[in-house]
Amino acid sequence: xxxxxxxxxxxxxxxxxxxxxxxxxxxxxxxxxxxxxxxxxxxxxxxxxxxxxxxxxxxxxxxxxxxxxxxxxxxxxxxxxxxxxxxxxxxxxxxxxxxxxxxxxxxxxxxxxxxxxxxxxxxxxxxxxxxxxxxxxxxxxxxxxxxxxxxxxxxxxxxxxxxxxxxxxxxxxxxxxxxxxxxxxxxxxxxxxxxxxxxxxxxxxxxxxxxxx
Amino acid sequence: xxxxxxxxxxxxxxxxxxxxxxxxxxxxxxxxxxxxxxxxxxxxxxxxxxxxxxxxxxxxxxxxxxxxxxxxxxxxxxxxxxxxxxxxxxxxxxxxxxxxxxxxxxxxxxxxxxxxxxxxxxxxxxxxxxxxxxxxxxxxxxxxxxxxxxxxxxxxxxxxxxxxxxxxxxxxxxxxxxxxxxxxxxxxxxxxxxxxxxxxxxxxxxxxxxxxx
DNA sequence: CCCAAAAATGAACGATTGTTCATATAATAG
DNA sequence: CTATTATATGAACAATCGTTCATTTTTGGG
Numbered sequence: 466x467x468x469x470x471x472x473x474x475x476x477x478x479x480x481x482x483x484x485x486x487x488x489x490x491x492x493x494x495x496x497x498x499x500x501x502x503x504x505x506x507x508x509x510x511x512x513x514x515x516x517x518x519x520x521x522x523x524x525x526x527x528x529x530x531x532x533x534x535x536x537x538x539x540x541x542x543x544x545x546x547x548x549x550x551x552x553x554x555x556x557x558x559x560x561x562x563x564x565x566x567x568x569x570x571x572x573x574x575x576x577x578x579x580x581x582x583x584x585x586x587x588x589x590x591x592x593x594x595x596x597x598x599x600x601x602x603x604x605x606x607x608x609x610x611x612x613x614x615x616x617x618x619x620x621x622x623x624x625x626x627x628x629x630x631x632x633x634x635x636x637x638x639x640x641x642x643x644x645x646x647x648x649x650x651x652x653x654x655x656x657x658x659x660x661x662x663x664x665x666x667x668x669x670x671x672x673x674x675x676x677x678x
Numbered sequence: 679x680x681x682x683x684x685x686x687x688x689x690x691x692x693x694x695x696x697x698x699x700x701x702x703x704x705x706x707x708x709x710x711x712x713x714x715x716x717x718x719x720x721x722x723x724x725x726x727x728x729x730x731x732x733x734x735x736x737x738x739x740x741x742x743x744x745x746x747x748x749x750x751x752x753x754x755x756x757x758x759x760x761x762x763x764x765x766x767x768x769x770x771x772x773x774x775x776x777x778x779x780x781x782x783x784x785x786x787x788x789x790x791x792x793x794x795x796x797x798x799x800x801x802x803x804x805x806x807x808x809x810x811x812x813x814x815x816x817x818x819x820x821x822x823x824x825x826x827x828x829x830x831x832x833x834x835x836x837x838x839x840x841x842x843x844x845x846x847x848x849x850x851x852x853x854x855x856x857x858x859x860x861x862x863x864x865x866x867x868x869x870x871x872x873x874x875x876x877x878x879x880x881x882x883x884x885x886x887x888x889x890x891x
Numbered sequence: 892c893c894c895a896a897a898a899a900t901g902a903a904c905g906a907t908t909g910t911t912c913a914t915a916t917a918a919t920a921g
Numbered sequence: 922c923t924a925t926t927a928t929a930t931g932a933a934c935a936a937t938c939g940t941t942c943a944t945t946t947t948t949g950g951g
Binding site for chain 2: 506589601631634635636656665667670671
């Protein structure tokens with residue numbers, strides 16, 4: 466969990482009054498909006514503060530810098546998505562392989578689709594910054610959750626399950642990203658979800674012990 | 679600034695001497711290196727010129743601005759990859775579905791893997807800039823190539839082939855991106871390629887007319 | 892060798908960046 | 922109420938940004 470210098474990246478002040486919570490939320494929300502409207506290149510602390518309706522000084526009372534703000538935003542979102550997937554996987558242990566597959570695919574897409582704007586913004590925010598540790602941590606959580614789910618399945622899977630899960634996650638997260646970064650997300654997401662579910666089921670069924678000589 | 683005016687984004691001067699070609703190449707190469715080493719946030723025209731071993735003035739004799747430089751770089755790379763995939767698809771018309779699938783997957787990954795550093799840099803470069811048109815064009819080329827390839831297959835496919843191809847491309851491009859943006863690309867790419875190929879084959883075989891009632 | 896064209900240079904400019912800090916306002920406890 | 926802490930403000934700063942352009946150096950044909 467500990468990045469290089471976590472002390473520099475944590476919030477400067479912890480809120481004790483209600484209004485400061487509201488301020489922090491407004492800053493996060495403004496960051497997402499600026500990211501969506503102006504893009505990562507024009508994402509400045511001034512613009513964020515302006516859209517949030519607070520002064521630039523206020524922003525710097527809660528975050529030691531711009532990087533820390535983005536770091537906190539991304540961290541929050543990734544944790545939310547990972548937790549949702551973990552819970553869904555936990556609740557579906559021991560089911561047939563097809564159901565396990567659908568569980569993972571749908572849980573991940575649901576998590577992203579629950580706030581499409583934030584998801585879009587997130588992809589922009591991670592660019593150009595060193596969010597690798599954060600992303601790696603989230604992916605590891607997905608990996609553990611999916612591995613555990615599939616290993617618990619009532620169907621037997623191949624022994625190189627690690628590679629299967631690794632590829633599955635790359636495809637699900639990467640494919641979903643393409644949809645969210647492309648046009649007509651709302652229109653195309655249902656179709657993609659269905660096709661991705663079919664694809665993952667077919668792949669995992671192909672990976673059963675019984676299918677491999 | 680007007681991002682959509684294409685005239686502003688084209689090279690300012692066309693090279694007539696050899697050394698100027700070398701200069702342009704050096705600038706492109708330097709852009710990739712800065713992108714990889716310092717990230718998109720620290721990608722400045724000064725830094726690019728410095729690493730290319732030219733003055734800042736020289737950079738602005740070939741490109742009207744930073745955006746135009748990135749636009750040209752991304753455009754070149756996307757065109758290269760799309761052309762490679764198109765050619766491979768053309769050469770494999772009329773084959774069985776499994777071979778068509780492998781053709782597309784391997785052609786795309788080969789194109790990206792032929793210069794992993796450029797591919798990595800490309801993903802960073804597209805962030806925060808308005809490269810949507812460029813990317814859409816490239817994806818449309820991939821779509822046409824894959825559609826034509828699969829439609830020509832000796833096996834019959836479902837009638838909603840457009841949706842199948844759309845999802846296939848999202849998964850292949852998105853999944854590959856995840857591998858290139860992650861750690862240990864060189865180590866993990868062969869495994870991912872193999873698993874992705876299996877996944878796409880399984881998916882397309884599931885999409886045959888004979889399998890759907 | 893010479894000289895017009897091509898290519899390269901980097902000091903300089905205004906705009907904008909991230910960040911700080913002395914000050915002002917709002918909330919809360921006694 | 923008063924005193925104290927929490928929160929909010931925005932002018933100001935140094936650094937750096939993208940870009941321009943008058944000038945110099947290099948090139949290649951005559």
